[in-house]
Amino acid sequence: MDTENSLAFDGVLFHYPDTKAPALRELTVSIPKGRKTAVLGHNGSGKSTMFLHAVGILRPQQGAVLQGGKALSYSRKELAALRRSVGLVFQDPEQQLILSTPLEDVSFGLRGTGMDEAAIAARCRNVLELLNLAHLSDKPIHQLSLGQKKRTALAGVMAMEPELILLDEPTSYLDPLSEMQMLRGLDVIHEKGTTVVMATHDMNLAYRWADWIIVLDQGTCRAAGTPEEIFAQREDLQAIGLDLPLLADLWYSLPARLTAGEAAPRTAEDFKAVLNRLLDI
Structure with missing residues (x-):
């Protein structure tokens, strides 16, 4: 596998318990390093399951997830290293926010790295400012809007400075201003060298934002390429129920x-x- 990929999936098969059809059906696809990638597909196409494999929460029942061309071994040490380099932002921020304020939540993960308090404070301040959350740093999280909560969850992942950030439907249910603030933050970290991948149902967003597209259908990769290449295939997309x-x-x-x-x-x-x-x- 090409080491210029952030991650690669090689024939990954995964069944959830008590389901007939596999969630991932020998999935083979690569996430190119340094790109802004959108993962498209209907509910049940395998987007979230793919992301959970990417951070080692789920493990392939067949095939392998590769990082740097090497298959993950899932030892405790390797999983810890994987989650320092690959961060996942869940669709529902309530699944990710565990402390009382944005500042407390963003600093929580950093304290586990042994970083000194001055460095933690500086990094938290930078991330909160980047995502327009500095003025909310001490506000109770339960008083934040959905957009503010989603940006706080992203800030917690960004503070760890991973090489790859995965976001599951990051703009769903957001108003236009909150979406713009989210995308602006993603563009800034991408410009600094972070690979950014989002799963989304928003075809218009994928078209204008991404420079690489992955199309999933029934747990397989139906297509991967530039937006121009993917959306020129009108009939292929319509065949799996996706609109242009x-x-x-x-x-x-x-x-x-x-x-x-x-x-x-x-x-x-x-x-x-x-x-x-x-x-x-």
Whole structure:
């Protein structure tokens, strides 16, 4: 397996107890290092199960999860090292927030690393400021909005400075401002070298945000590639019940003679600019 991948899944099979169909069906897919990757698929396609394997909470019943080209062994020492390098942010922040305030919660994991208090305080301050939570650092967590709770859960993972961050539906149920704040924080840490992966049902978000797409269906990888490559396969996506993002649908509906040689625009601003240029022809 390519060591330029953050993680790779090689023929991973996993059944939950008392279920007929496997949640992962010999899943083979790689998470490329340094990318912003969106994992797409319906409920039950295997997105969350894939993430739980990525941090060693679940173990393959067949196949292997590889890091740096080496299969995980699941010893206590290796799992501890894995969870320092790979962080998972759950869809429901209540599953992740365990202390009374954002500052207490974000600092909790760092204290287990042996870091001195001055360094812990500095790192917590930086992360809270990055996610626009500094003014809420001492506010009781139960008084925070859902968006603030989701950013606090992300801050706790970010404070550990993992190489790879996985987020399960990070923008679900968020208002536009909270979504923007979440995405802005993710972009900043990505620019600093962190690989960021999000599972999402939001095709429009995946199209404009990600630079790599993984499509799961019934526990297998149906496709992986750039947004332009994936969303050009309209029939393949529709066959598994996925819609095209609005901009991609509009773009691929235009006559080919107009769009030939043009890269598919991924934001509304880019779409307007291309249309203006085409209409000037």
